[in-house]
Amino acid sequence: MKEGSKATPLNLCPYCTAAFDTFEELKTHVVSVHKTEPLPKPAGWIALTVNGQVHELKVEPEWTLYQVIHDRLGLMGVKMFCDRGACGSCTVIMDGRPILACMSLAIECDGKHIQTAEGIAEAKHPLVESYIKHHTMQCGYCTPGFITTAKALLDRNPDPTVEEVMEALGGNLCRCGTYPQHPKAVLEAAQTLREEGSK
Amino acid sequence: MTAKKLGPYQTLKAEGTYKIGADKPTIAFNRIGKRGVRRYDGYAKASGKALYTRDVLLPGMLYSKVLASPFAHAKILRLDTRQAEAYPGVRTVLRFDDPAIHGRELTGSIAGPTRMAPQSAGWAMLPVKTILGDEAIFEGQMVGVAVCADSEQIAAEALKRVKIEWEQRPILLDQEEALQPEAPILIPGADSNQIIDERELTTKGDVEQGFQEAEQIVEFTARRHAHLWAGAELPCVIANWSGDKLEMWVHEQQPYLSKLILSEQLNIPMNKIQTHSLYQGCSFGERCNPSNWHQNGINVLAVLLARKAGRPVKLVLNRAETFYGESGDVMASHFKVGAKQDGTITAVQMKSVFANYMCTTGVEHLIDNTRISHLRCEGITAHVNKPPAWWCRCEQLPNVFCQTLIFDHVADALGLDPTQVALRNDGCEGHDPSYLSEFKRRHGFPDRDSLRECIEAGRKAIGWEEKWHAPGTRRLPNGRMHGMAFTWSHDWDDTRGTGSAAVMIQNDGSVSIIAQHSDVGVNPWTAYMQIVADELGVPYEDIEINPFDLNVGFALMSPDGSCNLGSNGFVVKKAAQKAKQMLLDLASEKFDRPADALDVKESVVFEKARPENRMPLKEVVKMATPMLNAVGIWTEPPVLAWAWHTHGLWGQALETGRPRMCRQANFIEIEVDTETGEVFVTKVVNVNDVGQAISPETVEGQMYGGTYMGLGRALTEEMVWDPSTGVLLNRNLLDYKYATLLDYPEAECIYLETGLGHGPYGSTGIGENTATMIPGLLGPAVYNAIGQRVDDFPITPHKVLKALGKIKE
Amino acid sequence: MRTFAHFNARTVDEVVSILRRYGERAHVIAGGTDLLGKMKDELLPKYPEALVNIKSIPGLEYIREDHGTLQIGALTRLEDIAADPLVRGKYNALAEATRRAASPHLREMGTLGGNICQDIRCWYYRHPDNRFPCLRKGGGRCYAMNGENRYHSIFGANVEQGCYAVHPSDTAPALIALNAKVKTSRRTLAVEDLFEVRVGKTTVLDSDEIVTAFEVPTPAKATKSSFVKFALRKTIDFPIVNCAAMIASEGGRVTAARVCLNAVYVKPYRATKAEEFMAGQPINEANAEAAGDAVVSDAKPLQHNGYMVQIAKVMVKRAILACRSEAPPAQT
C-alpha cells in the first residue's frame, strides 16, 4: 500500500512550517534541510513490517494490533480468545519479543517488525512440522499463539531446557489441554534447527 | 432361510443399523491403530491458516450485538431505541416487539410428535422461550433488542444508547433456597420453583431391604458448584441472503440439525440454506446443541437481521457473553449407602437438588456399571436466576461424581482398598460379571475382565501397592501431606449416533471422503482416512476429505457424546467397503476375472491367485468419471459409494441390550500444603479400555487433555456470582481460572485394547471420559492426604484450610 | 474500544504538558496491559479523552548500577528485570517478583512503572460498563464489603472511603522491602510513600506527574532478600497474597528487616510487627512463624477471606525463612 503520499492535504514541514505541494517534496526538504530521518508520518499513519512485507496504513488510535493484523492484513493466525491479555492466543513476535496483539495499540507499533504464525510456516521453520508430528493441537485455536511464542524463545535461546520451554509457554492457554506436547515439539524443533545450523 | 427381497431403501437401512456383536476386522491393519500417521489438520492449524467462523469477513458485512440484561431478574417496561437507531453507522435494529419475532417461541431440537418442540429447547429450564423476549431471568440474558452496525464497536455503542425502564424482580441464586416454602416464585403463575423432570425418581430393587442386608451404613453430603466450557473461539454466526437463498457460517457441532431448526423456525426450505461449518475452536457439548439459545437464538436473529439489513450480518459474542451457560451438574447431594464388610454395596440412596438443569441424575453409572441391586435416586431441579445449565464435557458429570464419592466413602468406612471394592461391585444392572461374560461369549466378544485389567495396569503405574495408605497418615519430607485416590467407571460409548458419507475414487485414483463434519479438535478426519485407507487398500496419503460444506448432503455424526468414531467409523468403513466392491466390479471387466478373484493393496488391483496380474488403480478408474468431455471417447460411471449408519438411541444402552463392557480406572497422587491449603497434583494415571485405538496419539490426546480440564474443575474453576444482585463476577479468562501449562504434570495415559467396544473394530469412545472422571477424584485424594473430607467442589485452599481447622468461619 | 486522542510523546516534558492540558481526562500508557483492559471494559464512569504513549520517549528503559544503587528506568519491561544477571545476583526479591508476575507475554510488554501504577482488580470495580458504581468510582457504596470478598482486604478498608480492594502488584512489596525510591517527573520519594487510595487513583502522583525511574539501594553484604507469592495458578494469575522480605544479619541474628505483604490491604502492607519481632532474633522456623502470627494479629477478615489471614501468615514466615543464609529456594 502506498497511500502515504496523499494523506495530508497541506504538506507542512513540522520543523520550519515551509509548505510543499507533494509529500515527496516535503520529505526531500526535511532530509536535506533538517537532517533528520524519518519524517514523522502524518497522524495515524504507521508502517509495519509483517513477515518481511512492509505495510503502510492509516489506523485509528483505538485499533489494536490484533484488529490490524487479523482484519486488515488478513493474517488469521492471530486468534482472539480472551481479548484481555490472559491467554496468549494473539501472540505475535514484535522486534523479537512475544507480545499480545489484543493488548497493543496499532498506532504505537509504527516501524515495528512483526512475525506471525503464517510467516513462520512460510519460512519452513521446523516448529511447524514438529508440532504436527507431536499432535500439538486439538481444536487448534490456540496453536498459532503457541508457535509464535515458541519461535520467539528459540530465536533467543536455541538450546532451551524443558523448564525454560514450559516457563516461556506459561502465558498460553489451551482449553483442549495439549500442554504436554508443547515442550516435546519445541525441544525437537530446537534440535532440528541446531542440526540444520551445523550442516 | 429365504429373506424377503429388500428394496434399495430397506437394504440401506438394514445395512446401516447397528447389530449387536463384535465388529471383527476383515482386513489387515496397515494404518489403523498405528502411530506416526500424519495428522490431517496439523499443517492448517500450526501455520495459522486454518479458518474458524470467527475469522470470516465478508465484503459489506455488518456486525450485530444483542442487549444483555444487567439484572438477574427483570422485565422491560419501556424500550426506547430511537437514539440507537439514529447513531451513525447503525444499519438495523430489531426489537423484541417487532412483528417478525414478537411472542414467537424459539423451537428446539427433535422431540415429540411435532419434531420441533419448545420444551426441548436447550434452555429447557427457561420458562419463556422467546426468540428475543422482554424478560430476563438471569443477568446477561440477551433480551429486548439487537442492533446491526458497521462495526462491533458501533453496535456496542448503539446498545448503550437504548433507553430502558426495567421492572426489577426478586432473585434466587441457591437451588435449595429456591425450594423453601417462603421463597419467591420466579415464574409468574407457577406454584413452585421446581422444574418438572420425568427423571425425578429412579428406583431399582428396594433400598430398605438393601439397608437391612448391610453391615455398615455410610451417610454424607457433597456439593458441586457451577463451572463451564469456556471454549477457545468466541462464538459467532454469519448470515447472508441472496434472494431467497441463505448462506450461513456457523460454529456448531450439529450444523445439519441447526439447519433443520432454522428451516422450521423461519420457514426457509432446507435446500435453500447453504451452511459452512469451519474449524471450531472447542465445543465440549456447549456448542453441540442447536437448541441452546446461544446457538439457535443467535442464528435466528442473525438471519432476520441480515434480511432486514440486506447485507451479510455477523452476530458476535464477546468473551464475557460466552460465560452465560453453566454446567449441568450444579448439585447439592445427600447420600446414604449400605455395605457389607467384604465391600459389597447393598443399597444406595441419594437425593440431589440441582440448579436449572439436571444433566444426569447421578445413578446411571451405578446401574450400567455395577451389581448393586437396590438403588433409589431422587433428583430435584429448581429454577434459580442463573444462566441455563447444559451439557459440558459431559452430561455424565453427576453420574461419575456420585459414583466416585460413594465408592470412596464406602471403602473408607470398611477400611478396604478402594480398588478391591470396585472389583467386588463390578457388573451390570444388578448382575455380577458372569452375566457380562455370558453376553460376551454369545456375541463374539473376547471374555476379558476389563476392570481388572485397568486396575492392575493403573495400580502398577502409580505404585499403589507401595504408596497407598490410610487417610491423613503420610507426611512427606517437604512438609506436605501425601494423598492418593482411585476411581473407575465404564467406557464412554454413548451408543448412539447417525451419519452418512460417500467415498469416491477420483479419476486419477485419489480418494475423497464426501461428507460434512464438524471438527472440534478430536482429530476425527485422520481416523476416518486411516479406516478408508485400510478398507479400500489405498495409501493414506491418497485420501482427502473436505468436511466444511454442509451442502454435499452427507453428514457425519456430530462430535458429541463421544459418539464421533463410534458411528462414523462404521459409516466410512461401510462406504469404503462398498466403493471397493464397485472398484473390483469395474476391474473384473478389465481383468476378465470375477470381482471376488481380485483385491486392492496400496492402490494396485491384482488377481489374488496370480498377484503378478496387476493394474494400478489409477488405470482401472481411468474412464470412471462423473464428467468428462466425452466427444469421441467412452466414459464409465464413477466409483462412488455411500453408506449410512445408525447406532441406536443415546442413553438406552440397556433397552437395546447393549451392556457396556469396557472399563476405565483413574488414579491420582497429590500433596497438600497444610499451611496454605494448596493442593499439588504430582501424578495422574488414566487407564482406559478403548477397545481398539484407531489413532493412538488421538486417544492419548483426549486422555491427557481431559486431565487438565478435570483438574481445573476440581480445584479452580468456579463461576462466582454477586449474592445480592446475581451478577456473574468472573466472566473473563483471568478470574475464571482454568489450568495453564505449569499447573499440573503430564498425566500417564495407558490405554487397553480388549476389543470389547460396540464401535467399529471393537472400539469405544474416549473424548469425554477423563475430564468427567477426574474432578470427583480430588475429593477422595484430599481426604486421603489430610484425613478430613472436603466434598465441596471446587476444592479451594479456603475449604481445605477450613477442613484442617486452620480457619474458623 | 471507544476512540480517544493519541500522542506519541518524545520527552517527559512533552508528557507533562499534554497531561496538564487534559487534566484528569488523559492517561499515560506504557505497556498498556492494565490500561487497555480497563478501556475495553469501559469500567470507569469517565472514558479517557486522550492517551499519552510514553514508550516513544527514548532513554527510559535501562538497568544499571550507579553509586551503590540500582537504577531502573520506568519503562523497563518486567521480563528484562527478571532476566537481568545484576538483579538476580543482588536484588533477589525484585528478580523473583518480576519473574512471578502475570505471564511471560505480559512481562515482555508490562513495565515496572506500569506495574507500580496499575489499578486495583476488585471484580466489582472491574465489571464492565461501570455496572457497580462503587465508592472507588465516586459512587455511594462498596459492593464487596457484604458481597463476594474472597480476594479482598484482610486489614480493613481505607479509612475515608470504606473500600476493601487490595493493591495487586507483585513488584511493589519487593521494591518496598528493598527500600527503593521512585523518581517522578517532579520529585523523588520512597516507593512505600507512593501509594494512596483515592477515587480513581492508587498513588499520590498528580495528574500531570509520571514515574521516570526507580532507585534501589544495593543491599549490604550479609543481606538477603526474598519474594513469595500465593496464587491459584502458577502463571497468568494475580497474587492472593504475596510477601517480600529483606533481612540483614550479623552473627546469626537479624540486624535489620523489612517485610512487606501485598494483596492483603488497600495498599502494600508493611509487616512492621514481623520486622520488630525479628530484630535481634535468629532466623528459624519458630521465629518466622511467630513473626507471621504477629503480623496477622491485627487482621480483620471479611466474610469470605478468612483463609487469606492464614496464608498471609505463612507467606510472611516463608519470606523470612527464605532470607536465611543457606535458604533453599522458597516453595510458593
Ligand SMILES: Cc1cc2nc3c(=O)[nH]c(=O)nc-3n(C[C@H](O)[C@H](O)[C@H](O)COP(=O)(O)OP(=O)(O)OC[C@H]3O[C@@H](n4cnc5c(N)ncnc54)[C@H](O)[C@@H]3O)c2cc1C
Ligand atoms: C491477565 C493479566 C494478569 C496480570 N497478572 C499480574 C500479576 O500477577 N502481578 C502483577 O503485578 N500484575 C499483573 N498484571 C497487571 C499488569 O499488566 C502488569 O503488572 C504490568 O506490569 C503493567 O504495566 P504496563 O506497562 O503494561 O502498564 P499500563 O497498562 O501501561 O499502565 C498501568 C497504569 O499505570 C499508569 N502508568 C504506566 N506507566 C506510568 C508511569 N511511568 N508513570 C505514571 N503512571 C504510569 C497508566 O496510566 C495506567 O493507569 C496482570 C495483567 C493482566 C492483563
Ligand code: SF4
Ligand atoms: S472494594 Fe473498593 S473497588 Fe471494590 S466494590 Fe468496594 S469500594 Fe469498590
Ligand code: FES
Ligand atoms: S486474545 Fe490476546 S491474550 Fe488472549
Ligand code: FES
Ligand atoms: S487446541 Fe484447543 S484450545 Fe488449544
